[in-house]
Amino acid sequence: MKVLIVDDNSAIRDVLKKMLDEMGIRTIETCHGKEAISKLENNTDIKLVILDWNMPEMNGIELLDWLCSQNKLSYSPKIMVVTTENEVNKIEMAMEKGADEYIMMPFTKEILEGKLSILGIEKESHV
Amino acid sequence: MVSNDILQFFFSLLYQESGLLLDESKRYLIETRLEPVAAQEGFASIDALGKKLMERNDALLRQTVVDAMTTNETSFFRDKSHFEILRDEIIPRLIQSNEKTKKIRIWCAACSTGQEPYSIGIHLKEIGVKLKDWDIQILATDISEPVLSQARLGVYSQHEVQRGLSAPQLLRYFSKEGLAWKISSEIRNMVQFRKLNLLADLSSVGTSDIIFCRNILIYFDLKTKKNVINKLFDLLNLGGSLFLGGSEAFMGIKTSLVRVEAKKACYYKKENISQNGGTDSRSGMKRRGVCQT
Numbered sequence: 001m002k003v004l005i006v007d008d009n010s011a012i013r014d015v016l017k018k019m020l021d022e023m024g025i026r027t028i029e030t031c032h033g034k035e036a037i038s039k040l041e042n043n044t045d046i047k048l049v050i051l052d053w054n055m056p057e058m059n060g061i062e063l064l065d066w067l068c069s070q071n072k073l074s075y076s077p078k079i080m081v082v083t084t085e086n087e088v089n090k091i092e093m094a095m096e097k098g099a100d101e102y103i104m105m106p107f108t109k110e111i112l113e114g115k116l117s118i119l120g121i122e123k124e125s126h127v
Numbered sequence: 128m129v130s131n132d133i134l135q136f137f138f139s140l141l142y143q144e145s146g147l148l149l150d151e152s153k154r155y156l157i158e159t160r161l162e163p164v165a166a167q168e169g170f171a172s173i174d175a176l177g178k179k180l181m182e183r184n185d186a187l188l189r190q191t192v193v194d195a196m197t198t199n200e201t202s203f204f205r206d207k208s209h210f211e212i213l214r215d216e217i218i219p220r221l222i223q224s225n226e227k228t229k230k231i232r233i234w235c236a237a238c239s240t241g242q243e244p245y246s247i248g249i250h251l252k253e254i255g256v257k258l259k260d261w262d263i264q265i266l267a268t269d270i271s272e273p274v275l276s277q278a279r280l281g282v283y284s285q286h287e288v289q290r291g292l293s294a295p296q297l298l299r300y301f302s303k304e305g306l307a308w309k310i311s312s313e314i315r316n317m318v319q320f321r322k323l324n325l326l327a328d329l330s331s332v333g334t335s336d337i338i339f340c341r342n343i344l345i346y347f348d349l350k351t352k353k354n355v356i357n358k359l360f361d362l363l364n365l366g367g368s369l370f371l372g373g374s375e376a377f378m379g380i381k382t383s384l385v386r387v388e389a390k391k392a393c394y395y396k397k398e399n400i401s402q403n404g405g406t407d408s409r410s411g412m413k414r415r416g417v418c419q420t
Contacts, residue, residue, distance in 0.1 A: 086285060087303070088302075088303050091294060091297070092298060095295060095298065101293065102294035103289060104285055106286075107286075107289060108286075110290065111289045114291055115289075117207065
């Protein structure tokens with residue numbers, strides 16, 4: 001089981017990776033949507049995609065559209081948007097497009113853990 | 128650093144006023160929580176604040192100290208298992224047992240800034256259709272007026288709403304006001320807030336089907352704990368359920384409440400003594416019999 005982190009900001013990726021490492025959850029990273037697609041196509045054990053809203057190449061919402069359009073992947077990872085965008089209309093848009101969860105930055109490890117629990121994402125016993 | 132005399136004075140004051148039992152290991156709690164109080168009230172130090180209270184019985188200042196010390200950590204849907212038990216075990220049972228009256232009474236005995244009673248309100252809304260037309264009242268009490276004022280407002284920071292709430296719940300039950308989030312009137316109106324000291328006479332509370340008294344007994348000594356548990360027992364309807372905090376138990380206290388284990392957690396049920404022991408045939412939940420340790 002892996003979590004794919006999609007964010008153009010390496011500092012945010014590092015923070016997320018560190019938090020998930022501490023929870024015993026493996027991660028892979030990319031810095032934009034296009035690269036994320038190839039990772040998603042080659043790693044069928046991705047259980048969760050954490051994506052940023054604003055990114056170059058392909059932004060989070062475009063990636064969300066791609067992920068939620070039919071038959072793009074043979075499996076269905078959960079999707080969580082992690083972003084500085086904290087307006088209601090942005091959260092509504094992401095949820096309507098098919099995101100499962102949404103975190104507004106700044107956030108803590110406890111908040112991330114809580115959201116993973118809501119999504120039913122737990123480390124596997126053999127990890 | 129607070130002097131030992133003043134520290135002992137605050138320990139004694141807090142025990143007397145609220146039953147809160149602190150010792151030297153909680154020195155940091157006195158220092159971190161009372162330093163802002165001392166500054167706010169115009170004292171140069173916590174020692175100066177303590178000396179003033181020793182010299183003069185200033186009821187308002189005493190209450191300010193108690194408020195600062197009794198404000199407890201809380202979050203939405205804290206101890207997720209308790210809410211799952213509520214949904215899968217207790218509410219279905221109450222729907223059967225209270226079918227005639229269609230009333231459910233819930234009491235949050237130490238509600239702090241309101242996240243617990245509002246979580247219960249949200250949870251009951253989400254349980255949904257089976258509770259439509261039911262008269263559900265959630266009474267939320269706390270010893271501290273400032274936290275109750277905050278609870279009544281139902282306004283939370285971005286950080287607070289992200290602790291325990293899902294994004295769909297946030298969108299459904301809150302509206303954004305500036306940088307903060309306000310609970311909807313639909314949920315707000317389900318909860319009645321009232322100031323209450325658990326050491327005082329609790330007869331005005333009335334009986335409840337469910338009592339949440341989480342993460343407060345740990346601060347009491349055995350005598351105070353027994354006193355409060357006996358009161359809670361009296362205020363539970365027959366068949367009613369009591370939730371304590373995850374690290375709290377009835378160690379050393381004799382009670383007729385039955386411990387029920389479920390969802391990797393537990394709660395306590397008030398039953399006829401003759402019904403105790405064995406397995407609940409309806410729920411399959413494990414029981415441990417009467418708690419008489």
